[in-house]
Amino acid sequence: MEIKLMKNILSANDEIAALNRKMFAERGIVVMNLMGSPGSGKTTLLEQTLSKLVGKIRVAVIEGDLFTAKDAERIERLGVEVIQINTAGGCHLDAAMIQKACVSLNLDALDLLIVENVGNLVCPAEFDIGENFKAVVLSITEGDDKPLKYPLIFKESSATVLNKIDLLPFTNFDLQSARTDLTTLHPTIKIFETSCTKGTGLDDWTQWLLGKVTR
Ligand code: MG
Ligand code: ZN
Numbered sequence: 001m002e003i004k005l006m007k008n009i010l011s012a013n014d015e016i017a018a019l020n021r022k023m024f025a026e027r028g029i030v031v032m033n034l035m036g037s038p039g040s041g042k043t044t045l046l047e048q049t050l051s052k053l054v055g056k057i058r059v060a061v062i063e064g065d066l067f068t069a070k071d072a073e074r075i076e077r078l079g080v081e082v083i084q085i086n087t088a089g090g091c092h093l094d095a096a097m098i099q100k101a102c103v104s105l106n107l108d109a110l111d112l113l114i115v116e117n118v119g120n121l122v123c124p125a126e127f128d129i130g131e132n133f134k135a136v137v138l139s140i141t142e143g144d145d146k147p148l149k150y151p152l153i154f155k156e157s158s159a160t161v162l163n164k165i166d167l168l169p170f171t172n173f174d175l176q177s178a179r180t181d182l183t184t185l186h187p188t189i190k191i192f193e194t195s196c197t198k199g200t201g202l203d204d205w206t207q208w209l210l211g212k213v214t215r
Pocket of ligand 1: 042043044071
């Protein structure tokens with residue numbers, strides 16, 4: 001019973017996601033669905049990334065959050081257009097939420113739309129929102145066991161950003177083991193090592209993102 005209901009919810013979502021994808025393609029917009037646990041550094045990565053992209057491409061952000069506008073306010077401070085979605089406790093964004101948020105955006109004036117999903121390694125990966133690609137932020141403090149424990153999100157993502165890499169010496173995170181697991185799950189996944197507070201590794205990541213847009 002529950003399985004059937006979940007299947008129906010997902011197929012209804014997929015229909016709206018397909019409409020979103022068509023709308024983005026017609027406008028020539030590339031859309032990234034950025035996922036990761038709470039505290040992995042998604043918003044900090046976004047702040048750093050946006051500061052490098054502003055002036056090069058036209059970018060806007062949709063911020064998914066359970067209850068607050070804290071992350072959206074951080075993005076707004078950079079002068080980037082941001083739409084806030086509060087899920088009122090919902091643990092992921094779905095295609096209908098994105099469809100609704102896009103009404104408030106001038107899509108014709110954009111090259112890239114970045115969606116920061118709700119902090120969660122599980123169901124954001126199950127809900128297609130019409131994005132072109134997904135990326136997942138995994139911070140060093142979360143542990144190197146996460147790719148195998150939450151395989152779907154890593155299989156679905158074109159890139160993994162290993163964030164807080166500066167904390168590596170203070171943890172038992174096994175970088176080689178994490179890289180091996182990621183590549184076993186998803187042989188073509190791109191892996192970036194960043195520290196958003198120290199500013200390291202961000203150029204490679206940003207270049208990769210720019211390549212996605214200008215291709
Ligand atoms: Mg955030
Ligand atoms: Zn959820």
